[in-house]
Amino acid sequence: MAGNLSGVKARIQAEFPKAVYVHCVSHKLNLVIVEACKIPAVRNAMGVITKVADFFKNSLKRQAFLEKKICEQGQDQAPKRTKLLGLCKTRWIQRHDALENFDQLFTTLIVVFEDIKDSSTGWNRETVTDATTLLHCISQFEFVMAFTTMIKVMSTLNGLSVKLQSFSRDISKVYKDVDRTCQGLQHFRDNVSEHSDRWFKYAPEKVREAVGESDYEPCLPRRCGRQRNRANVSAETAEEYFRRTTAIRFLDHFLGQMKERFSDTQKKSVLGLSLVPLAMRTDPFWKRHVEELGAFYQTDLPSPATFDEELVC
Template identity: 35%
Template sequence: MAGKCQGAAARIQANYPKALYFHCAAHILNLCVVGACKVQSVQNMMGFLKEISLFFSNSPKRQQELESQIMEVTDSETNKRKLVDLCRTRWIARIEAFEVFESLLSSVVNSLEVISEGARAGWNVESATMARGLFHSIMKFEFLITFVVVKKAPCYIKGLTHLLQKKTLDICTAYGEVDNVKLSLAQVRQTIDIVHKEWYQAAVTIGDKIHAPEPSISRCCGRQSNRSNVPGDSPEVYYRRLVTVPFIDELLNHLDNRFAISHIKAVCTMKSLMPASFMTSVGDLGSSMGELDVKTMGLDDFEFYLDDLPSADGLPQEMHNWVNKWRRFKGAFPHTPADCLSYADETMYPNINCVLRIFCTLPVTTAECERSVSVLRRLKTYLRSSMGQERLSSLALLHINQSMTIDFDAVINSFSRKHPRRMILKDILSTCIDT
């Protein structure tokens, strides 16, 4: 789709240069997390979590043992009885799996310890061997510190991933929040010593809770290819260089690279048309104010759309009237392009109205389109697997427009007029009521 030479976007732009390509912001954010989780320690931790989840979910007997251990833990503050599997596509959804795993960690450790005893506790050799390996993996401090870091750091973008899936979201608001998240993570990177110390203490607390061994430093050598080989004077410094710094750096690099799209940054300058934006920069304008230049209001990037404006020559004067309109406005300024568009009369402000309409139609996410695909499982079920395309499209329209009020009498009359010789239709509802 996004190939620069032969991709669909490149072929469309060859004929229509103004058809800009916008990658779904929600998918971009997901790819950023995917790239950051390619750190070796993070991959190992993710693999262990998945194996532990499958270890209990694939066997009712093991799951029953886990539930019995959960009931014995009196200080458990959750009503969860099962581990949540790691989502394969939406990586941000794994935060919920991390939270459930942390709340059930003591019960998981106790269950693995009981199962690892093998025949003495009534378990077969295969279950005991797998439980013994998973138990030793959890008890390693590298697993615990990596788990804490991967659980804490993505919390900065947890709200952003839900925001980027909203129906009513303009592109400036979306990328403005992305910049805020990037700024927060950059501040975390600048104060990584303080932040890592807090996360390190959290991992130590978890280790004490499950009676894990004390943190230690792996042996370093001259050349190492199968595991991390970073120097460190203390365990805290060692794991900061091993896990926290690489993970935060990778996350920041992917956010900078994937969201740094030139035409999106240019389009985001359209927010200078918003009253809440330009009134702070213009300030109190005198009554002797002359004509406004396009660059004065930060509209120099609108040159890309000048050919689409009804009368581009009058844009500076129109902006002058637009500013004075909001200087005299009493009340709260609109903060979204859709709300602002209702104030831009097409007769009085034709150019601004045109720009705002373009602004409102710029895509941010494809989450809504994917929701329509997810709805298909409610329409084309196993009982209706041989449904034709015409019927499927009709049912989809009925589902999408289910809030509309349908006049059944009008539908029956229309059907009877189209097919008068098929049958004589009667008003069944009124007949039932009369009887």
């Protein structure tokens, strides 16, 4: 259907170049997140979170042990959910709920993994090995920084996701919601130093909590002349390094995908809904929108010269 070479979209646009192919907007938002999460730091963090969720999902004994540790925290500190949410493979926008869930259970997960690792009886070798490996992974500063960046940036998409799935939401208003979301992401990008500084201060606290070292401070990863498997940018400090490799790259991918998936051409095609009688009665700017639409499709109009007069009639 959407193939660029021989799909239906390509064949129609070969005859009518200004024909606009429009995906389901909720699906397009999903595609935005899929592409943005392909940067190495975010991709690796997603993989670790999936492994942790599967660790408890695949064993009732492990899940019961996790729930026991949650109960030991007391009602004031205990999170609302006692089960880790998996990262949905198809609806990526739902991953924000899983990230928040993981954040709430982070301290408990550290305690659980340490107890399993140090236990001499009650757990088989595979469980102890997996717990030790996962404890090491979630204790790494690179993971915590990527995880913090994801949850902060993706929180801006929650409201948009809800509106896109609303039965009563008008498509023309949806694109206005998309513009507001892009403005929020652009604000993050324009002030990335300020935001990443705040995230950078939050992430070491998580790592100190995980490794049990109050004097822990993040350091620059080892770099070399050529590196293919991870980021290798030049930086004077650890803060600058992780800002460039995680925060800036993630925001740039997000903004680029939002502008590509929700292009101005698609927005212009939606302006035709301003000719709906209800829109003409309720929207004071309907005529301006139709004039923009007419200017875009001017070469396809049978009588472009009389277009303005027809609007008056």
